[in-house]
Amino acid sequence: MSRLNSGLAIAALVLLLASLWLMSNATQGSARFDRLYSVLLFINVAGLLTLALLIGHNLYRLLRQMRERQAGARLTGRITALFVALAVTPVIVVYAFSFQFLSRGIDTWFDVRIEQALDDALDLGRASLDARMRDLLQRTRLLAADLAETRRGDIALRLEDERLAAEASELALLGPQGRVVAYSTIEHTELVPDRPSEAVLRLARQTGSYIDLDPIGDAGLHIRVVVHLLGAAGEDTRPLTELSEEPRFLQGLFPLAERVGRLAESVESAYGQYHELVYLRTPLKLSFILTLSLVLLLSLFAAVWVALFSARRLVAPLRDVALGTRAVAAGDYATRLPPAGKEEIGFLVASFNEMTRELDKARNATRKSQRQLEEQRGYLEAVLERLSNGVLTLDQQGRLHTANQAAQHILGISLEDHHGHTLSAIAARHSHLLVLAERLAPHLTEPMHPGRDWREQVSLSGAGGKRILMCSGARLSGAEEPPGGHVVVFDDLTELVEAQRKAAWSEVARRLAHEIKNPLTPIQLSAERLRKKYLDDMGREEGELLDRLTRTIVHQVESMKAMVNAFSDYARTPQARPQRLDLNTLATDVVELYRDERARTRLATRLDPELPALEADIDRIRQVLHNLVKNALEACAESADACVEVRTRRVVQRDRCVAELRVADTGPGFPAHTIDRVFDPYTTSKSKGTGLGLAIVKKIVEEHNGRVWAENRREGGGCVVMQFPPPDPAAAGADTDAPRRIAP
Amino acid sequence: MRSWSRPDPTRGAAAAFGLCLFLISAADAWCASPALEYSVRHVDTRLEEETWLLDAGLDLEPNSESREALESGVPITVLLEVQVTRERVFRDERVRNMRLRYRIKKHALSKRYMVTYAASGKTRTYGALEDASASAGTIRELALIRNADLIPDHRYRVRLRARLDIDALPSPLRPLAWLGSLWRVRDDWYSWILTQ
Numbered sequence: 008m009s010r011l012n013s014g015l016a017i018a019a020l021v022l023l024l025a026s027l028w029l030m031s032n033a034t035q036g037s038a039r040f041d042r043l044y045s046v047l048l049f050i051n052v053a054g055l056l057t058l059a060l061l062i063g064h065n066l067y068r069l070l071r072q073m074r075e076r077q078a079g080a081r082l083t084g085r086i087t088a089l090f091v092a093l094a095v096t097p098v099i100v101v102y103a104f105s106f107q108f109l110s111r112g113i114d115t116w117f118d119v120r121i122e123q124a125l126d127d128a129l130d131l132g133r134a135s136l137d138a139r140m141r142d143l144l145q146r147t148r149l150l151a152a153d154l155a156e157t158r159r160g161d162i163a164l165r166l167e168d169e170r171l172a173a174e175a176s177e178l179a180l181l182g183p184q185g186r187v188v189a190y191s192t193i194e195h196t197e198l199v200p201d202r203p204s205e206a207v208l209r210l211a212r213q214t215g216s217y218i219d220l221d222p223i224g225d226a227g228l229h230i231r232v233v234v235h236l237l238g239a240a241g242e243d244t245r246p247l248t249e250l251s252e253e254p255r256f257l258q259g260l261f262p263l264a265e266r267v268g269r270l271a272e273s274v275e276s277a278y279g280q281y282h283e284l285v286y287l288r289t290p291l292k293l294s295f296i297l298t299l300s301l302v303l304l305l306s307l308f309a310a311v312w313v314a315l316f317s318a319r320r321l322v323a324p325l326r327d328v329a330l331g332t333r334a335v336a337a338g339d340y341a342t343r344l345p346p347a348g349k350e351e352i353g354f355l356v357a358s359f360n361e362m363t364r365e366l367d368k369a370r371n372a373t374r375k376s377q378r379q380l381e382e383q384r385g386y387l388e389a390v391l392e393r394l395s396n397g398v399l400t401l402d403q404q405g406r407l408h409t410a411n412q413a414a415q416h417i418l419g420i421s422l423e424d425h426h427g428h429t430l431s432a433i434a435a436r437h438s439h440l441l442v443l444a445e446r447l448a449p450h451l452t453e454p455m456h457p458g459r460d461w462r463e464q465v466s467l468s469g470a471g472g473k474r475i476l477m478c479s480g481a482r483l484s485g486a487e488e489p490p491g492g493h494v495v496v497f498d499d500l501t502e503l504v505e506a507q508r509k510a511a512w513s514e515v516a517r518r519l520a521h522e523i524k525n526p527l528t529p530i531q532l533s534a535e536r537l538r539k540k541y542l543d544d545m546g547r548e549e550g551e552l553l554d555r556l557t558r559t560i561v562h563q564v565e566s567m568k569a570m571v572n573a574f575s576d577y578a579r580t581p582q583a584r585p586q587r588l589d590l591n592t593l594a595t596d597v598v599e600l601y602r603d604e605r606a607r608t609r610l611a612t613r614l615d616p617e618l619p620a621l622e623a624d625i626d627r628i629r630q631v632l633h634n635l636v637k638n639a640l641e642a643c644a645e646s647a648d649a650c651v652e653v654r655t656r657r658v659v660q661r662d663r664c665v666a667e668l669r670v671a672d673t674g675p676g677f678p679a680h681t682i683d684r685v686f687d688p689y690t691t692s693k694s695k696g697t698g699l700g701l702a703i704v705k706k707i708v709e710e711h712n713g714r715v716w717a718e719n720r721r722e723g724g725g726c727v728v729m730q731f732p733p734p735d736p737a738a739a740g741a742d743t744d745a746p747r748r749i750a751p
Numbered sequence: 752m753r754s755w756s757r758p759d760p761t762r763g764a765a766a767a768f769g770l771c772l773f774l775i776s777a778a779d780a781w782c783a784s785p786a787l788e789y790s791v792r793h794v795d796t797r798l799e800e801e802t803w804l805l806d807a808g809l810d811l812e813p814n815s816e817s818r819e820a821l822e823s824g825v826p827i828t829v830l831l832e833v834q835v836t837r838e839r840v841f842r843d844e845r846v847r848n849m850r851l852r853y854r855i856k857k858h859a860l861s862k863r864y865m866v867t868y869a870a871s872g873k874t875r876t877y878g879a880l881e882d883a884s885a886s887a888g889t890i891r892e893l894a895l896i897r898n899a900d901l902i903p904d905h906r907y908r909v910r911l912r913a914r915l916d917i918d919a920l921p922s923p924l925r926p927l928a929w930l931g932s933l934w935r936v937r938d939d940w941y942s943w944i945l946t947q
Contacts, residue, residue, distance in 0.1 A: 283921070
């Protein structure tokens, strides 16, 4: 495209030059181009104006690029200015000298002496012709006199004879108004002779004759003689109709002798041309100067245009390099510059392309390894997210870097907002983590070698009850020194410990049932036989003693049987019958059973209508409620303002809704030292009871995948909190009536 | 927000100077007499043998510059333009356009003015410029248009003017003739209705 534009511009310049050359020829009087002069001048002026506009546009664009500090613009401007200065200076000098030479050269064409010589030559020519003219006048007058005496019938012949005799080209008799009466001419093809003008006739009429030089068309210079015929023609011997009117003038046209005529024409021509040149002196100067100025302007414009064009071509590769460098700085390593020849700039461009190619390769390799790293990282994150173990990574200063979902779940807080915080800072906001922070602090601060592990069991007590965590950690190895960061992995052993404890208790219960219950029946039977055999044979006092003792043995054995049965029940896992359960309805039913108008303990319920439904064994949950309400009533029996409150509410935990059931009382609350063990069997502060009530509660809740913990209320009194998860959507479509075992 | 700067006083002065120059040159051109003044002495259009013929006599009056050029041997060309137009609402339709060129040149040796009719090349000479001008300004029996070519019930107008042919001047004179006032060309028409 650029090459096409350049070609067009060069063609336009060549055309303009050709046009100027033609105009120059026309200015110098070339007949071939004289008629085209106006067109050529217009074409040249229009072409120059167009060129000026184009150059102006280019210069304006260049200035704008310089103002905008575009790459290469300033260098283009400088090179253009240099080229223009180099080109314009000699052109201006040549123009100035040409102007001078032209003005003075044209002036030297004209000289007073030449003018005078030409005037003299003209006068000489006239003078040399005067004698001949006088002679011809005299001869014509004589002829006119002769014709006056010639008979009209002979006039034509006489005219012919006299024309031949006088070597005239034409003799004619004219009427009063100049109409031809008779004539004789050398040009027999001419039908009508050359008539004199009215002014000539008028002069001839006034003075009797007229004689002067007369240039007659192509025939050249002639002497025209007109003589007024004073008298009438001679005796009319022929009919008047042969002459249309009375002749009044005799006209003769006499050519000059060939040599004289040629000389006269030469003098005339030289004189005319010289005087024309004199008259055109100033316009000629202006015309030449105009042509010269047009040539100058064309040269200037062409120089400026070539300068602009060359500067752009020179600077283009450098500008490309600058732009390419910017692109590379902006991260675009795919930039390749067009080849710029085999010179130094071309070598520079080739080097640049090689550099960007290598950079591109390196960047692609980096990207590839980065992508692999990202994939590995994503893989690791996915694995971490799906781990049931909590994983924390900490930096060199012990500040939290990453934490997986399980860690947040186990710790019971959201760690999203704690990135960059130390464990101590996090524990300051979440008090149940204080123990964790204290126990881990030594491992995080003491100098350790990378890769050496540590383990620590930590028990946390919080709103969700007691949790037992097994923490392990290691210092991370890093490329930089000192090696950076720690990784802490912890596992929630609470359920495992609970399960172990539950299994232990179950084993105890089974052994108790087996080892204790079996001897009880023989003991009871033996006591009854003792009583039956010996009671009747004993005296009254001894009999009463035996009766009391055996009764005591039997009662105690029955009591032990009941205790062992209860313990056995605790160890036994019954078949569960889960069904959709409205906890609010169940709570209301149970509370109403214990409501007694005369009792001093007040029973209150606060039930959340938004409580989600449960999928649970209604009998087992009812047993839970019975145990808890009964416990609560017993706990606050001694209180002044005794009150038992059963409360349900909907709690959102980690994007799921759980049903919470709280049974609170205004009693003395749980002793601080046993609050973590209140759900263990035989942990009771009451004088009566099996000590299995809360243990059974915990067992049933956990059978329903729920959580239970005990807490003391700020306003006094204890509270047992249970949370039940929502029904499993996958199991919702299953046959809920079919009995199934709830996972322990 | 757009800010307004005070106008540059030098720019205003330059503009005023340029305007003055333009007005002066325009007034100069308006006041100067045209290179060839003309007046119509008589016109006559008549229908002969189904052809409209024109006879006209124009008084041609070259101005001083033209006379000086003639006396210096520079030929001048008189251009007589005759047009027949059909009247229309907006712009008349040009039906015929004729140009008659007469070249006038002074013969130095004989001191006579040669009038050459360009179409035929025929030359006549006159002792006085007035006679030569009268000859160049005379039109005899110029066939304008055939009567059959005229549309009935339409008005036709004949237009006539005489002016100097600038393109026939010597080339050095032409730029001056275009740009200067001395060779101003009168371009108004003398017109009349062609009576059918």
